[in-house]
Each structure stands twice: as C-alpha cells, then as structure tokens.
Amino acid sequence: MSTLLLRLAAPLQSWGVASKFDTRDTAREPTKSGVIGLLAAALGRSRTEGLEDLNDLRFGVRIDQPGTSLRDFHTARxxxxxxxxxxxRYYLADAVFLVGLEGEDDFLQELIEALENPVFPLYLGRRSCPPAGRLVLGLRERDLPQALEEEPWQACEWFQKKNVEQIRLxxxxxxxPNEQGAFLRRxxxxxxxxxxxxxxxxxxxxxxEAIATRAPQHLRELPTGHDAMAGWGD
Structure with missing residues (x-):
C-alpha cells in the first residue's frame, strides 16, 4: 500500500457540503466527494457508473494555504x-491543499495516468475552478497520515515568505475503526x-501537525529589487 499525493491549487476552489439551490457553500478543505468526482472525470466515468473502488481509497487533506473566503452571486431565470x-456562491481564493489517497499501487498508478491524461476536464469543486500548476506529486511508500505529515510544505512562495518560521498545518x-477523536462527515x-x-x-x-520544513533561506532573504525612493531623484 502506498499513498498518492496531489497538490490542489487554483485562483478559486469551491467544495460544497450542504449547498441548497440558491446558496452554494464551500468547506474549508476539499471534500472526499469532490476529489472522487475529479478522479472519476479523469478516468472518463459516467455519472451512473459505480464508485466503490474510488470510495475504498483512504482519503486525507492537509491545509497548506487556507486561502480567503470569497462571496459571489449569479443571476438566473x-x-x-x-x-x-x-x-x-462561496469560494476559496488562493488556497493550496495537499491531498493523499492511500490504496493499492497498481490502482494508484492507473489514477496517475488518468490525471495526467484526463478524459473529461478537471476542476476543483466547480466547473469554473480549473486546477493550476502541477497536480500530481507522485507515490509515497507511506501510509496516509505519515505521507501527509512528511511532505514538504506546498504553499505558494509569496505565502511562505509571510510565514517563514515553523508552521502548524x-x-x-x-x-x-475506533480511532479516538473521530467524527462523522457526510x-x-x-x-x-x-x-x-x-x-x-x-x-x-x-x-x-507542526511541519518542520521551513521556507528556504533564499525565500527569507530574497530582495525585491524595488527602490521606493528611485523616482525622487537626487
């Protein structure tokens, strides 16, 4: 058993959990249903096909960059x-998440190939939210919690510059089964x-979890190249 790691980043994401028609909410992190939908789209499955093999994957998320809540509206008639x-409609702006899927190596490799060559377009919760940057980070020979704890921080460089010390994610x-502190989620x-x-x-x-990986030294001391007084002359 290994864990497949994905990096979910985009200008906008939205992961509904209790949406009604006139109000579409978003969770603070990707939902299992949303990520399973992304995988099903990559595999080319129709909406009526079974999901048992995908649901059997052990799923987890690390919130590397929480983003900010954005409220929008649509009109229709x-x-x-x-x-x-x-x-x-509610969205998460500028968020970055590390997603882990634990399962059999052969099936995870099939998912990698599908994500890199998807049958249907991929999106992060809603069709208006396509992923940005590298999506597949690869397989890790770790169980899910360990893989999520050990992977280097995936936040954007500008966010890492603002949080250069050790951070808790x-x-x-x-x-x-019977794990302490567990609760239900639909x-x-x-x-x-x-x-x-x-x-x-x-x-x-x-x-x-405290992530030991800090922002690299060059991010902490990187000059901006901007001289605020240059326009004033001598």
Whole structure:
C-alpha cells in the first residue's frame, strides 16, 4: 500500500457540503466527494457508473494555504417573462491543499495516468475552478497520515515568505475503526447520477501537525529589487 499525493491549487476552489439551490457553500478543505468526482472525470466515468473502488481509497487533506473566503452571486431565470433570481456562491481564493489517497499501487498508478491524461476536464469543486500548476506529486511508500505529515510544505512562495518560521498545518483524514477523536462527515459519494445524487457518511479525524520544513533561506532573504525612493531623484 502506498499513498498518492496531489497538490490542489487554483485562483478559486469551491467544495460544497450542504449547498441548497440558491446558496452554494464551500468547506474549508476539499471534500472526499469532490476529489472522487475529479478522479472519476479523469478516468472518463459516467455519472451512473459505480464508485466503490474510488470510495475504498483512504482519503486525507492537509491545509497548506487556507486561502480567503470569497462571496459571489449569479443571476438566473427560467424564461424571458419571469424576473431573474439571485443565487449566492462561496469560494476559496488562493488556497493550496495537499491531498493523499492511500490504496493499492497498481490502482494508484492507473489514477496517475488518468490525471495526467484526463478524459473529461478537471476542476476543483466547480466547473469554473480549473486546477493550476502541477497536480500530481507522485507515490509515497507511506501510509496516509505519515505521507501527509512528511511532505514538504506546498504553499505558494509569496505565502511562505509571510510565514517563514515553523508552521502548524491542519490535517483531515479518514479515521480507522475506533480511532479516538473521530467524527462523522457526510461527503462520501454513493451516486453522482443527476436524477438522484446520494451521499453517505464517513468517519474522519483532524489534527494540527507542526511541519518542520521551513521556507528556504533564499525565500527569507530574497530582495525585491524595488527602490521606493528611485523616482525622487537626487
């Protein structure tokens, strides 16, 4: 068993957990249903195909750069005669997450190939949120918690410059049976069929882990090259 690590970064992400039609929320980190949907899209699966093999993967997230909450709105109407109505959408701006998927090596390798050559477009929670930068970090011969704890900090350089000392990062992962501190979360996809989407519960646990990897020295002392007084002359 190994763990596949992904880096989920984009200008905008949105991971709904309790969305209603007129208000679409977002969780603070990627949901299992959202990431399973991304994997299913990469594999080319239809919405009516089974998800058992994907759900069996042990799933976890490390919040490397929490981003900021952004509220937006959309207008829509059923026809030209009716007045438009407003829907509220929430996003995470400039967030970066480390996602881990623990499973059999052969299946994880299949997922890597699919993510690098996806059948359908990939997006981070909503179609308006395509991923940016490198997505697949590779396999680690570690269990899920250890892989998430040991991987170097994935935050953007500008964010690392602001947080150059040791930082504590939140890790949320699928709990083992009878694991202390676990709680229920309803984001396990049973079916993505648009006629009857269904979600089940999973047991999760979250911890705050101190990441020993600090921003590299060159990030801490990098000059900007900007002279604020240059325009004043002598």
């Amino acid at each position: 059923l026809n030209e005669q009716d007045p438009p109505f407003v829907t509220t 939140t890790i949320v992962y699928d709990a083992q 984001d396990l996809p049973v079916s993505f069929d648009q006629r009857h989407r269904r979600y089940g519960f999973r047991m999760v646990r979250d911890i705050a």
